[in-house]
Amino acid sequence: MMNVIIAGMGTDSRERMVRSAAYLFRERGYSGTGFRDVITHSGAPRGSIYHHFPGGKVQLAEEAVRYAGEFLNAGIAAAVEGGDAASAVDAFVGWWRQVLIKSEFRAGCPVVAVTVESHEDAPQLAAAAAAAFGRWQDTLATGLGNAGVPDARAGRLATMIVAAVEGATVMCRARRDVAPLDEVVAELKDLARAAVAGA
Amino acid sequence: MMNVIIAGMGTDSRERMVRSAAYLFRERGYSGTGFRDVITHSGAPRGSIYHHFPGGKVQLAEEAVRYAGEFLNAGIAAAVEGGDAASAVDAFVGWWRQVLIKSEFRAGCPVVAVTVESHEDAPQLAAAAAAAFGRWQDTLATGLGNAGVPDARAGRLATMIVAAVEGATVMCRARRDVAPLDEVVAELKDLARAAVAGA
């Protein structure tokens, strides 16, 4: 009775595999990350892969995308709380900036990585990625709305923010430089501020 | 008599490999595309891979990225010629829109695909991707400048356009819908028009 399992969260080793998968996807992508890499990185036992993930690698990737999506969304939601329009941009960009620099531009977004390799025989991966993007957009749009951006505009602006930041992240990795992200952030902040009603 | 027989198909087997690699990278990514896939898709002879590409898969990928970069840059340069600021956005977006729809959202940007898997033991790939992005930015910035956007602003705006469109492309693949790209385009066009000197 000592181990209280929280609902939605499985064994330690299971969750470690999901987190490691998300971590490795950021650097090597979906096809570039082997099951053995996940085992090694997470320290999880190799024999229990198909016990925890009967759906194999696709299921693991799906949960990794979902995990990354929820994790980042929580950060956005917290940072957007009670801020102005420009701070909504910072909320989304801060995380990527840290990931890029700390990894020396070897890591990017796991959701993007999975999306650009998504096979037609694994539509669950694209669906999970779409769900992650969608949640980020919704959270950002709500934050922009609270900051005074008209609802009709907030949705389009949120899409713009997600797209521009994700794209800039890729460009930063290629150039091994944060400059593209900083330029995009400056433009996005101006855009968000100008979109506030009556401002 | 030297080139008559060869002219149709013999000599360009090498170029067909490069084009096929770029094509396949758009759908399956770098790690997801095997050398044998490139051979099959291009119809090129298998025995001459390492004759044409002594550097192996990395060299092929590098040239594929370069090819895709130049190909798209030519399209941007042509469409930007003598247009207004908003048409610079269309120039960059038209190609991706077509690729997305015709592939039923299975294909994206090969440069992005290679970048997000870029390994540390193959810095040439990141460099080739950075060069491609850089050329697109320069061409777009020049077009924006000709349309009346101040030089200092044109550069940042070009970065913004490339990042937002590439990011939107990824979101479209995940959602299997062009809506994100259309929304981003609308925002970008307004942004480009407003950036013309005198506004």
Next chain:
DNA sequence: CTCCGCATATGACGATCGTCATAGCAAACC
């Protein structure tokens, strides 16, 4: 204690990966 079910250990399967060595063929040059 026995029994059962969850978690893990271990080893292997066939397939595919990037890579390369060797041989062969045709055209081009002396």
Next chain:
DNA sequence: GGTTTGCTATGACGATCGTCATATGCGGAG
């Protein structure tokens, strides 16, 4: 003619891939 050069055919190498079958340990329920 002979020889060199450019491209291709063929087969294989070791490694790694995702996957799974089987066996073992281990804790709670009867």
